[in-house]
Amino acid sequence: MMRVVEAFYSLQGEGTLVGVPSVFIRLAGCPFRCRWCDTAYAWDYSAGEELDSAGIVERIAQWPGKFVVLTGGEPLVGEDLAVRPGLVELTCRLKALGKHITIETAGTLFVPDLACDLISISPKLGNSTSPAIHQAGRCDAEVLNRLIAAYPYQLKFVIDSPWDIEEVQEVLGQLGPVDPSRVLLMPQAHTRDELIAKSPMVAELCRKTGFRFCDRLHIFLWSEERGR
Ligand code: SF4
Known part of the structure; x- marks a missing residue:
């Protein structure tokens, strides 16, 4: 059983x-407390409703298409900081149905045996966390x-200032060896205005380093709206 905070169909x-219509399953719970987290409502492991993988x-299945994104919260990590129970089974079920599975994670725990077409890792830099975390x-x-x-x-880094590139x-x-085309830099932003303001700085870092600029289409389209 897993707790699901929200399920929705978006891009x-x-x-x-980016831009691919996908079903998002937001699992409840995250042991981190990133300062700029835009899904704090998913931090609590008891949030949402309990569902089994079926x-x-x-x-x-109520939405079309094959792309599924498992996100959070932190989908890999359970409340006891070990692998989230039921996660591997869920990915195998989805794979058997021909789904393309992306898993979004902070990358703090290795989980074997996932049926995963893309592990989307967003390592947390010093800009993201409180000193306690x-x-x-x-x-x-x-x-x-x-x-x-x-x-x-893919490795996605949230960039808040030009100095963050040193930590990246x-x-x-x-x-x-990491393929630079799989390293993406994305502006730290909650709102469309912040995104627009920070994008040129991040674009310039990409020009200098050869890393890829990572758009944040959902913020551009819907700013802080939830479930889009
Ligand atoms: S790891 Fe992700 S969900 Fe958890 S606090 Fe950080 S940004 Fe939010």
Whole structure:
């Protein structure tokens, strides 16, 4: 059983599949407390409604298309900080139905045996966390290396200021070979105005480094609206 905070059909807003119509399943619970988190309503592990994987599959089936995004919260990590119970089974069920599965994660825990077409890892930089969480293993190179070796991946970094790029390079320096076209920099923004204001700074960093600019289409289209 898993708790689902919301299920909705929208366009993928970020990453290499930006713009692709997808069903989003937002699982409840996240052990982190990122300062700029836009889904704080999903932090609580008791939020939402409890569904088994058959129930989640049924919910997904009401929408067309093959693209499914498992997000959170932090979908990989359960309340006890171990692998979220039922997650592997859910991905296998979805795969058997021919779905394309993206999993959004902060990348703090390696989970084997997922049926995952794209692991979308957003390692948390110092700009993201309160000091209390800063030491909580937010960026574990060994875990990141295992995830990117096991699954097709993208690495998305939230950029709040030009100086964040040094930390991005530091994280990447601890990893094995990473395809730069799979490294995406995205502006830290909650609103359309913030997104527009920060995009040129991030675009310039991409020009300098060769990393990819990551749009945030959902913010551009719907700003802070939930479930879109
Ligand atoms: S890891 Fe994701 S869901 Fe959790 S607090 Fe950070 S941004 Fe929010």
